[in-house]
Amino acid sequence: MSLDTNRSNDLSKSKATNIANTVNHNATQPPWLAELEQRSRRNQQTFIDHISSRLGRPRATEPPIHPFRGAPSFWKEWSWEEQERVERFTAHFQEVGGHVVSVDNLEAAGEWIAQYAQDLEAREIVRQQLPELEQLRLEQRLPDAHLAVWNEDQQTDWRATAAGADIGIVMAEGAAAYTGTVMVTSSAMQGRSVSLLPTVCIVLLYKKNLHTRLGELLVPLDQRGRQQLPAGVHFISGPSRSSDIENDLTIGVHGPGIIYTLLIG
Amino acid sequence: MSRSEKTSATVKERADIALNNDFLRKAVRFTTERLRNGKQLASTEHGNWDEWRERGRQIRLHTIAHLDYYLNLFVENARANGVHVHFAEDTAAATEIVMTIARHKQAESVVKSKSMVSEELHINHALEEAGIEAVESDLGEYIIQLAGEGPSHIVIPAIHKNRYQIAELLSKDAGEELPPDTTVLAGYVRRKLREKFLDADIGMTGCNFAIAETGSMVLFENEGNARMVTTVPKTQITLMGMERIIPSWEDLEVMATLLPRSATGQRLTMYMSGITGPKRDEDSDGPEEMHMIIVDNGRSGQLGDPEFQELLNCIRCGACLNVCPVYRQIGGHSYGGTYSGPIGAVLTPALNRNVAEWDDIANASSLCGACYEACPVKIPLHDMLVYLRRRKVERGHGNRWESIGMKGFAILMGNSKRLGTALKMGRILQKPVVHNGTISLKIGPLKGWTTYRDMPPMADDPFRERWSKLEQELQQDQVTMDATVKDRMEQLVQARQRSKRGDFDES
Known part of the structure; x- marks a missing residue:
């Protein structure tokens, strides 16, 4: 199903988008789904009108003035110097059971990963299909391991490949030191599974993309706008964990139990 | 599967089951304490917590409005x-x-x-x-x-x-x-x-x-x-x-x-x-x-209900459960609905629109307000519990004996002679049930109290009857006030009056 032609950021066109979508859906959807869509549009009117009537006024169509958007203003103006960002990020990520390693460049990162993979005797490695990760030269460094590059061909079952991998390697788009969080996004070259299904997850992060506050990662998502957002934006702050059995901390419940951030630069 | 359905008739029956389960009580107390302390630490470390709460509340209020x-x-x-x-x-x-x-x-x-x-x-x-x-x-x-x-x-x-x-x-x-x-x-x-x-x-x-x-x-x-x-x-x-x-x-x-x-x-x-x-x-x-x-x-x-609209601000964090002295004793299942704790006590009857059926849950609260203090978007849950109780009575689902009791109380308290007589009778009537200076008889209206603790008897010489004597003593004290102290106080009063007059003159 192709929706790209219908994607419109301009809300004044939303009516036109509706019609276009309906036509498109009718053309490509099975009848039961088209029928649900039709029903949804009918119900939308009643559902939202009901909300307006409960609120005791006619339907609001103009954007309301939102005077409290985002964090308090004192917060938005505040940031740490780079040295402190690195220290805090490291402390916060490690505090919850993650690991942080500083390396000078991609070459050094490749060297570190190869050594680590050998120590772990990792057989299966999967990485995102990104030029930076190419530069790690893992294929040469680890001739005995099987190295899969996400979505490299159409035949492979990529989910199963990631699920069977010992190590998954991804590139972070940004990070926030205050919460100790890295942000990874999805695309054709960057499967969500790579940071989720393998036993170990290694995240590469350029020091220049390490910010202070979470808001510094979130505000740009608003600026990108709906059409430019990736399907998945994942904020990762440490290994998968649970305290559901007698408050006893367990690491690696569903996601990777071991997570490394390689801080580059 | 009877998940989240009410299994026993009243919150009290369900709580009784929970209270008899020692592990449950310890586990709930331990976990809620851990979460509560964690929250305390995290919010203190973060700083300006009340400003953030206010911000969160404003964003939620704005969106819901x-x-x-x-x-x-x-x-x-x-x-x-x-x-x-x-x-x-x-x-x-x-x-x-x-x-x-x-x-x-x-x-x-x-x-x-x-x-x-x-x-x-x-x-x-x-x-x-x-x-x-x-x-x-x-x-x-x-x-x-x-x-x-x-x-x-x-x-x-x-x-x-x-x-x-x-x-x-x-x-x-x-x-x-x-x-x-x-x-x-x-x-x-x-x-x-x-x-x-x-x-x-x-x-x-x-x-x-x-x-x-x-x-x-x-x-x-x-x-x-x-x-x-x-x-x-x-x-x-x-x-x-x-x-x-x-x-x-x-x-x-x-x-x-x-x-x-x-x-x-x-x-x-x-x-x-x-x-x-x-x-x-x-x-x-x-x-x-x-x-x-x-x-x-x-x-x-x-929506549009001034007493309950803020319920929709809830972000489902569970902080109100962890601080609630009632939840910490009886655990979540006693509430009988999907949502437990203070938020459940309000949300369940509100969503089900059947105050009468769930009214007993609104009573399972000491109204201490700890839930409001813990709430990151400042929902006044303890006030809402009072509104629920009020609505229940207004809609005629109140307890008949409670209403009769309240009316009786009003009649007694409305007239001092009547109250005095009633208290005198009480002192006489209580004599057969007082043993060793306490009442522990588990019958009638006393049962609710005496099941768990002793009831103190009414005093032989009650305050109301001692008051006339006490008042005399107080007046005697005033008469025998030290002369120098009295002088100084009078001077102070005069000085204040002078300055007041001065103020008026200027204006």
Whole structure:
């Protein structure tokens, strides 16, 4: 199903988008789904009108003035110097059971990963299909391991490949030191599974993309706008964990139990 | 399965069962204390907590006040992203939509991540009746699902089970003996659920926040199961309470600051995921088809109600449970509904629109206000409990004996002679039941009190009768006041009067 032609950021066109979508859906959807869509549009009117009537006024169509958007203003103006960002990020990520390693460049990162993979005797490695990760030269460094590059061909079952991998390697788009969080996004070259299904997850992060506050990662998502957002934006702050059995901390419940951030630069 | 249904008639009966379960009480107290202390630490470390709470409250108030606009905006944007949006006014409608999708997908199994809305709708029950396996994938939820129970805490659903009980449940599930060791047990669930994730036809999630301006949904979690559910199965169904909206990603920073700190004392949950539509055509993972069902189920009834509209501000952190002296004693199941603790005590009757049936829960509170103090968006839950009690009486569901008692009290207190006579009679009548200076007789109206503690008897020489004597003594004291002190006080009074007069002169 192709929706790209219908994607419109301009809300004044939303009516036109509706019609276009309906036509498109009718053309490509099975009848039961088209029928649900039709029903949804009918119900939308009643559902939202009901909300307006409960609120005791006619339907609001103009954007309301939102005077409290985002964090308090004192917060938005505040940031740490780079040295402190690195220290805090490291402390916060490690505090919850993650690991942080500083390396000078991609070459050094490749060297570190190869050594680590050998120590772990990792057989299966999967990485995102990104030029930076190419530069790690893992294929040469680890001739005995099987190295899969996400979505490299159409035949492979990529989910199963990631699920069977010992190590998954991804590139972070940004990070926030205050919460100790890295942000990874999805695309054709960057499967969500790579940071989720393998036993170990290694995240590469350029020091220049390490910010202070979470808001510094979130505000740009608003600026990108709906059409430019990736399907998945994942904020990762440490290994998968649970305290559901007698408050006893367990690491690696569903996601990777071991997570490394390689801080580059 | 009778999940989350009321099993015993009254909150008191259910609480009695809980109070007799020693482990439950200790576990609940221990866990709530851990979470409460964690929250305290995290909010103190963060600083300016009250300013953040106020910010969170304002964002929620603003969104709910313009919910028609923001919800519509969200729907249009989500649709443009390729999401199939559906509207359900109640449980029946939501269930019908889920079942329609499941039928046409010929689904045999649904794997779920934690969703309070799905508990509210009893979706698992409906799926199982149709022969579709519904698997909870959150570790705690999986455990209580095996036990055939509902969650007893919003954040820690299996708070009431110890590791031996859990080992027993999981051993039965595994068909082999598993030791009561957390790592082994969690490891078993990881392996078992990996298969379930890969086999499932449908992934079902809740929704912590929905971002109106981009049509995205946001999930907070620690285990990674919500990521699994939104990554592996081909079809995703998200159940969302209609009030989960926030305007922008920028606003999410405030919610991401308040929610994890209030819930578990974490800076942020291990995973926070923003999902914008199904997988793109070129992607090799993520759902091919994504449905979002927007559920009313009694929520719109709170809109425009000045006493209860703020209920819709709730971000489901569970902080009010952890500080509640009642919850900490009786645990979640005593509340009898999907939501427990102070928020459950208000939300359950509000959503069900049947104050009469759930009225006893509103009485299960000491009205101490700890819930309000803990709430990251400042919902005045203790006031709402009083409104509920008032509505119950106004609608004629009050206790007849309580009304008679109150009327009697008014008659007594309205006339001092009458009160005096009644008190005198009381002192005479109590004589046969006073032993060793206390009343411990467990009969009649006294029973409610004397079952748990002794009742002090009325004094032989009550204050009311001692007052005339006391007053005389006080006046004598004044007469014998030291002359120098008296002088000084009089001078002070005169000086004050002079200065007052001066003020007037000037004006």
